[in-house]
Amino acid sequence: METAQETIQQTGAKAETSKTFKGTGSQVLLNGLIEEGVTTIFGYPGGAIMPIYDALYDYADKLEHILVRHEQGGIHAAQGFARASGEVGVVFATSGPGATNLVTGLADAQIDSTPLVCITGQVFAHLLGTDAFQETDVINITTPVTKWNYQVTDAKEIQEVLAKAFYIAKSGRPGPVLIDITKNAQIQVEEFPEYIKCNHIRSYLPKPKVRIEYIEQAAELINSAKKPFILFGQGVILGKAEQEFKAFVEKTGIPAAWTIMGEGAIPTSHPLNVGMLGMHGNYGPNVLTNECDVLIAIGMRFDDRVTGRLDKYAKQAKVVHLDIDPAEIDKNVKADVGVWGDCKETLPLLTNLVNENKHEDWLAKFKEYNQQEIDQVITPELYPTGDEMTMGEVLRNINEICGGDAVIVTDVGQHQMVACRYAKFNNTRSNITSGGLGTMGFGLPAAIGAKYGAPDKTVIAIIGDGGFQMTPQELGTIMQFGAAVKILILNNRFLGMVRQWQQLFHDKRYSFVNITSPDFVALAKSYYIEAAKVDERANLKAALETMINHEGSYLLEVMVGRENNVFPMVPQGMGVSEIRLK
Template sequence: METKQLTGSQAVLEACIAEGVDTIFGYPGGAIMPIYDALYDYKEKLQHILVRHEQGGIHAGQGYARTSGKVGVVFATSGPGATNLVTGLADAMIDSTPLVCITGQVFAHLLGTDAFQETDIINITMPVTKWNYQITDATEIPHILAKAFYLARSGRPGPVLIDISKNAQFQSFDYEGYTVCNHVRSYRPKPIIRKEYIDEAVQLINEAKKPLVIFGQGVILGKAEKEFKKFIEKSGMPAAWTILGLSALPTDHPQNVGMLGMHGNYGPNVLTNECDVLIAVGMRFDDRVTGRLDKYAKQAKIIHLDIDPSEIDKNVLAHVGVWGDCKETLPLLTMGIEQKDRTEWLNVFAGYAKEEYEQCIKEEMHPTSEQMSMAEVIRTVNEITKGDAVMVTDVGQHQMVTCRYAKFNQTRSNVTSGGLGTMGFGLPAAIGAKFGALDRTVIAVIGDGGIQMTLQEFGTIMQT
């Protein structure tokens, strides 16, 4: 095998190129400066977006990952630069966003001495990363970064942090090329699907009189939108979504009955407690969806499809737990279920939707007063974009109004902070979302509080 001399910094950038990275979000500092110096020679292949704060960088990486379906890459320096990533890591962890964050670190011989801008970022970020690792020898860089990208994007996606000491960035070594990782011992991203559970789920669905499908971001992360659509259309079942599941199914689809949860629609929330079979696809029964667990869907048989086995039976006990990638499990269910017309059951949802519109939504979207409402703003945006825009929201009432009323024709169109509820997410995430979907209109909807938390990223927009 032919080898060549590279520095650790060059090896980092070679890894990014080999993994298909085209855009990096970051903020330089002393401990990561060797990588930034090397980046100059790679500027034809790697675009670097200079943010104004590391939190802005990681939220931009999240927005990029959410619209592109690729791993978001973020650079930050040691100490405060690295700790400024923590909120974004926690956000990405709970919302299953694939990120590889590369932080600089002090020279290896200074570790543990409280050197300038030294923090133990590995132990700090352990609870909020899917995996993290500290490199002090450049020869580790190719295979560790290959593992990092693989873990970030495979199975249930999530954030990975790799901390690289400054000496490893400077160090020259014999580079033997880069091999993309597709296996890690003891890690099973795609479980073996058990036929008996598929058969049990099929039987429950076929026997159901009033089934309801509730779906989350797992459909989008699994790139299973087509499989999901075929599944619900054959079964005739109504389908309701969580906030992060929004846009997996077009909002005007006749079986799309609206949003679940605390800020959701009347029909799906009421009828969750009247359905006889509840099929959960790629969602985790968050408390904002279920409310009181002791009173949640007690009359229903629960079928739970998820790629992460720790989610099955965590909050709601499943009568049938189907562990697997929904892109693979949904077609198996579709083959087994019967074609059914459930118009009568869908009409019950339509009745609740009409009642909700007359008593609540109509006045919100078409106010009789001169003052413009948030819902009216979103209605106007819908009329202009015709459901083709990417909507990025911050956190607060505007977020819920946007998710309730925005119209979407295609997937990966809703970018928001779901599980962590991170104010300040919206503006930098919109920057990343645009770089992840250059051909699409991106609209950021942000409240007066959230905009002040990452206001500085307007500078990034103006200089990019």
């Protein structure tokens, strides 16, 4: 009798717990990551996160963990992953220095709206505030650079907090989220309920219900415009609204220019894509910003590198601003019509209400300016006649070889501007760069992540000799995990962008921009990565082909002219129409 009863009770209990899980906080965390669709984690273990890593040992078939060489590399890799794939990037780091090493990446992801979930270990809850070994106040350090953060001290909180973290990271205007988990919560054993994804937080409105009045007012302005001009940013990509955007542009026939974060949302070769905005953007889009009558900003935030001096920016124009973040509307540039909403929803509504049009005369103006830029800047840069190689001709060769299908990851500086200006993109999520924060050292680790995010694509990391030396340790990650990243170092033996400013604005006082480099080829080879160096134009194309066609990772160093400058340029403090061609 007793035995039978026991059996019944056991089966009953089993049936009840089929969806529950008994285990540690660490296990339930990893289960939650799997529920959220995570397959790849970038991380680095340490004392306070050891229980999670111990659990991870048994999850090798479900979760691929990439051991980076520095937590900053880990978070940049997760950013690259998120940007290339459209998924949430996941990072593990330990407490103290592990967590503080994430800060640059968090700031970068925050300003560039990249969805990340970072898990940091923390000392035991009873040690909080005692200056324990590797204790640091991660929550307060990361508050200004996270969309949300939370410290878990009880394993029972883990599921709900993780579900919230993913929801917050990817909804609305995306951003980085950090969860700090004390060691006791990682080892705490509990009977956990079924994991439930989060789809609502009462104090958080990721996007509003679109109000048709916005759309009507915007359509009215657009339909009455004689010289309308579209500026688009990463919002189009983050909103996965590339098709909706293309339909809007094509129906209205309005010329459209991009911020570097928005590049690739429509192909570079699209006839209505008139080029790049901002400090090193194209001539026409900058000058004509101050001639258009209606400015339609879509998913962009009027960064100062885009607008130049604000009191000389598009003063003549009526402004329509579509954004998912209401704090961006009227922040830098006053909108005459603010369209608050998800552009995936607002753009089709707007497309319905706008008239079909072709602004041929207006578009011709862009072409005129473009011709001037081609003659004075682009041709000399892409087809130089001097002995020294230019960064532009390297990009031209890449375009010829890849045809615009590669994912280009850049670091920060002159090469970044040249890459954004000249690289051809057929596809969205192909230009991965540190836009808002301008983080040198971003390129190499972000390229590793991008390769995991877009495994079928050729991923080329274009990096300067300065930026490469900020995170070269990630060559070790490439070596160990075989990420087939093509690393292209454009070496001008200077911190080129700073040098350019010193030349133009500081009387050529080259203060600490003369940077020396190791033998990059030997360095790569010491990590068993194939490598070569080119210093003559005659060998450039073949070397690039070798790099791109090489199976696996490859490093190519190209020696370019020392004192080449990036033009056009809107000098800081000047209006966009004061852009200089030389």
